[in-house]
Amino acid sequence: MLNEKIDNSCILIVNDIETSLNELIRNYSSHSIRIIKNEEKDEFLLIQATQAIKEAYIASNEKKYIFLCGTTFRKEAQNSLLKVLEEPPRNIVFIIITNSKSSILPTIYSRIPYKYLKTSVLRNELLLDLNKLDLKDIYNFLKENQKISKNDAKEIVELILLKVNSLNLKLTKQELELFSNAIKLLDLNSRPLNVLTTLLLSLSNNSNK
Structure with a gap:
């Protein structure tokens, strides 16, 4: 999919935004694309939406592809884009790239079709031996999932808890609370990698007792 030129507006849900963007733009001439993202953090804000709208209304005799990239998109940013997405100016194609389906309203x-291109990150969780977690296992897992989305991280936390139960691992009340705390922290937009690191290191300490 990313080796082909996309000619119509769409939403792409991918594992890694930067990697996917770099693969995709190879299919276009450099003068025909505009990439709009927040350079300071992964959140697409109103300022980026305003920039996208201005770019869309700069007349072009050839197709112009505007890439909107973000792990999350602020609600007000999306609302400001609604009109231009529904009725884009002539020769304008919007391609939204994100790694969380739930981040898009x-x-x-309802205005743009989406393509779900994510491969499951959860297959990596199954390789973790919770009976004997060592630092190398944890490091490799976290390295593979360093740009994991909030929702995928929540799913991994839940799956690890299920695996703990299926293996009949004995956890203290405090250790069990780590799971609920992890979900709460993710809901509060804590960095997923930090939350998973804390949880896995705690489980490692338990398994090596």
Whole structure:
């Protein structure tokens, strides 16, 4: 999919935004693309939306592809884009790249089709031996999932807890609370990698007792 030129507006849900963007733009001439993202953090804000709208209304005799990239998209940013997404100016194609389907509002999905291109990160969790977690296992797992989305991280936390139960691992009340705390922290937009690191290191300490 990313080895082909996309000619119509769409939403791409991918594992890694930067890698996917770099693969995709190879299919376009450099003068025909505009990449709009927040250079300071992964959140697409109103300022980026305003920039995208201005770019869309700069007339072009050839197709212009505007890439909107972000791990999360602020609600007000999406709302400001609604009109231009629904009725884009002539020769304008919007391609939204994100790694979380839930970060895009239903009103955006109603205007632009989406393609789910993510491969499951959860296969890596199954390789973790919770009976004997060592630092090398944890390091490799975290390295593979360093740009994991909030929702995928929540799913991994839940799956690890299920695996703990299926293996009949004995956890203290404090250790069990780590799971609920991890979900709460993710809901509060704590960095997923930090949350998973804390959880896995705690489980490692338990398994090596």
